[in-house]
Amino acid sequence: NAGVMQNPRHLVRRRGQEARLRCSPMKGHSHVYWYRQLPEEGLKFMVYLQKENIIDESGMPKERFSAEFPKEGPSILRIQQVVRGDSAAYFCASSPPPLSGANVLTFGAGSRLTVL
Amino acid sequence: GQSLEQPSEVTAVEGAIVQINCTYQTSGFYGLSWYQQHDGGAPTFLSYNALDGLEETGRFSSFLSRSDSYGYLLLQELQMKDSASYFCAVRFISSGSARQLTFGSGTQLTVLP
Numbered sequence: 001n002a003g004v005m006q007n008p009r010h011l012v013r014r015r016g017q018e019a020r021l022r023c024s025p026m027k028g029h030s031h032v033y034w035y036r037q038l039p040e041e042g043l044k045f046m047v048y049l050q051k052e053n054i055i056d057e058s059g060m061p062k063e064r065f066s067a068e069f070p071k072e073g074p075s076i077l078r079i080q081q082v083v084r085g086d087s088a089a090y091f092c093a094s095s096p097p098p099l100s101g102a103n104v105l106t107f108g109a110g111s112r113l114t115v116l
Numbered sequence: 117g118q119s120l121e122q123p124s125e126v127t128a129v130e131g132a133i134v135q136i137n138c139t140y141q142t143s144g145f146y147g148l149s150w151y152q153q154h155d156g157g158a159p160t161f162l163s164y165n166a167l168d169g170l171e172e173t174g175r176f177s178s179f180l181s182r183s184d185s186y187g188y189l190l191l192q193e194l195q196m197k198d199s200a201s202y203f204c205a206v207r208f209i210s211s212g213s214a215r216q217l218t219f220g221s222g223t224q225l226t227v228l229p
Contacts, residue, residue: 035219037156041222042219042221056216089156091158103207107160108158110156
């Protein structure tokens with residue numbers, strides 16, 4: 001029973017290039033969340049998606065960042081024209097439909113983006 | 117506003133008991149969760165308090181008091197492997213953010229031999 005799979009684990013890009021991070025949710029989970037973590041800091045919410053639907057993107061920067069979760073395939077977090085400030089660990093998490101309870105998130109191992 | 121506050125660092129020795137506090141400001145939330153993260157690895161779920169009181173899971177316990185806007189994670193019989201970051205998290209009851217978890221800034225626990 002594979003958990004949340006993220007790839008690549010490490011990605012190096014030069015300023016101005018594009019970064020694509022992929023996330024396959026845990027089997028049976030239909031909801032995906034992306035979080036960003038800077039060194040020595042907490043997890044900052046970016047976006048919450050269901051299949052073919054963005055539920056909440058209130059944490060996404062307005063420019064250069066986009067996310068999708070197509071009907072087939074993994075969720076993709078795309079960062080265009082990367083800048084050094086985009087260097088961070090990007091964590092994906094998945095859950096069953098969040099009811100009024102705990103909404104326990106299962107996290108992937110993260111993708112570490114370094115922008116040179 | 118809505119916010120979560122945790123101490124940034126806590127240090128304790130093996131075998132000791134340590135309490136990590138989490139205070140929050142919000143008009144409403146579904147419950148308080150705790151997650152553990154080792155060295156930038158995947159955060160993992162530890163516990164959840166929907167109601168006031170104490171929840172116990174082995175060496176770890178979590179407490180919530182809604183009237184005091186306060187919760188804590190209690191770790192007993194500390195082991196070296198407990199050295200990690202601990203995050204409290206809530207789902208705030210407000211339009212637009214009711215379904216996503218908001219995390220505190222984390223508490224780095226260091227367990228000394």
